[in-house]
Amino acid sequence: MRCALFGDQIEAYEEVFKPSGQYEISKAPITAVDDQYKFNLEELPYQMTVGHQTIIQRLNPESGPIEPKYQPxxxxxxxxxxxxxxxxxxxxxxxxxxxxxxxxxxxxxxxxxxxxxxxxxxxxxxxxxxxxxxxxxxxxxxxxxxxxxxxxxxxxxxxxxxxxxxxxxxxxxxxxxxxxxxxxxxxxxxxxxxxxxxxxxxxxxxxxxYPSAEKKVVTIAELRSKKAANATPDEVAWIRVTIPEVDLQRVNAYIGCLGCGKWIHLALGTRFPCISCKKADTVAVHKYSVNTLP
Ligand SMILES: [Zn+2]
The missing domain is CATH 2.40.50.140 (Nucleic acid-binding proteins)
Incomplete structure (x- = not known):
């Protein structure tokens, strides 16, 4: 029986179906197909359509569904x-x-x-x-x-x-x-x-x-010890610093890269690849800089 994939599905199912693999497919509607649409006459007069509801599960040729191999x-x-x-x-x-x-x-x-x-x-x-x-x-x-x-x-x-x-x-x-x-x-x-x-x-x-209104103040040393492996995504931390002699006449507010702060001519919230810090997926956010008095 034939099952045709269209548009986005072609790429999406490439990783699912492998040649000579065995699968259990459920919730895929099967409809009759005219002889004239067959590639060869041995084909069954049906076709299967894969949709959003379809569940595809790979089988072991001998023992049925492949058991998950849970790892820590x-x-x-x-x-x-x-x-x-x-x-x-x-x-x-x-x-x-x-x-x-x-x-x-x-x-x-x-x-x-x-x-x-x-x-x-x-x-x-x-x-x-x-x-x-x-x-x-x-x-x-x-x-x-x-x-x-x-x-x-x-x-x-x-x-x-x-x-x-x-x-x-x-x-x-x-x-x-x-x-x-x-x-x-x-x-x-x-x-x-x-x-x-x-x-x-x-x-x-x-x-x-659900951050509370209370700001979580950490030290720079604590921030440094944060690695991708022990941080929670979207975690917000505050540091308390003292800027001596700040020049409040020269506060620069602009839109820049979330990662490196580089100025960027894009609308707030736009996702883009940053050529400055080489992040493939970053976002344009409000940034500001201040100078200390000379
Ligand atoms: Zn950047």
């Missing part, structure tokens, strides 16, 4: 690997209330919803951005995160290196609400024994998500 969050390579796919299981600490629309790699708006996941391998949580259909029912199922520490599995995630180190779902990702295995049992036991550790990590996430 700390063992996911921190260097970019466009082909790497990772299965993780962890405790859900936070799920964004509703999906947001943001531009995807192909420039179209897609729904995205962030989930924070943690495990015993590192002392902070990791952000997983769920995309498209996964932002609906699968995320809603984890919406009781405030009352319950659910242990949930995610398969076939890829890594993302803009705005810190995060994980993204792919076309092959499954969100498994009732995962099984030794690693899962260990995490469930951990949840029972170390509620205070999980509450503490959850609080850190909530402080970033």
């Amino acid at each position: 969050l700390s063992t996911i390579p921190r260097s970019p690997d466009p082909n790497g796919r990772y299965d993780v299981v962890g405790v859900v600490l936070f799920v964004e209330e509703a999906p947001r629309m943001i531009p995807n790699a192909r420039g179209r708006d897609s729904p995205v919803r962030e989930v924070s996941l943690t495990d015993t391998s590192q002392d902070h949580a990791m952000t997983i951005s769920t995309w498209n259909d996964l932002t609906g029912k699968p995320c809603d199922a984890m919406n009781n995160w405030a009352e319950k520490f659910n242990v949930v599995g995610f398969t076939a995630l890829k890594t993302r290196h803009t705005r810190g180190f995060t994980l993204n779902t792919t076309m092959s990702t499954r969100i498994i609400m009732n995962p099984k295995g030794a690693r899962v049992d260990m995490l469930r036991e951990w949840v029972k024994l170390y509620q205070h550790v999980l509450l503490d990590r959850q609080e850190r996430i909530l402080n970033v998500r």
Whole structure:
């Protein structure tokens, strides 16, 4: 039976289907097709259409569905690997209330919803951005995160290196609400024994998500010790400094690169690649500079 892909789907499914792979495909409508549209007469008189609801799962030729190979969050390579796919299981600490629309790699708006996941391998949580259909029912199922520490599995995630180190779902990702295995049992036991550790990590996430009016003042040394691996994306910190003899007649306000502060002639909020600091994805924000008196 033929299954034709159109437009965006061609690229999107390239990573899902591999020659000679075996798949279980569900929710793909099958319709009758006229003889005149067949490439050869051996083809069945049907065609399958892949849509938003379609679920494609790779099978092991002998034993059915491939079991997830859950790995600790700390063992996911921190260097970019466009082909790497990772299965993780962890405790859900936070799920964004509703999906947001943001531009995807192909420039179209897609729904995205962030989930924070943690495990015993590192002392902070990791952000997983769920995309498209996964932002609906699968995320809603984890919406009781405030009352319950659910242990949930995610398969076939890829890594993302803009705005810190995060994980993204792919076309092959499954969100498994009732995962099984030794690693899962260990995490469930951990949840029972170390509620205070999980509450503490959850609080850190909530402080970033819902910042209080009170400013968090840190030292420059504390800021320096922040690495992509131990910072929470979008975390805001304040430093208290004294600028001696500031020349208040010469305050320059302008729009510049979020990363390096380079002046840029773009509208506020525009995303762009910065030629000055070489960041592939940065954003135009308000910047200002002051001088000290000569
Ligand atoms: Zn820059």
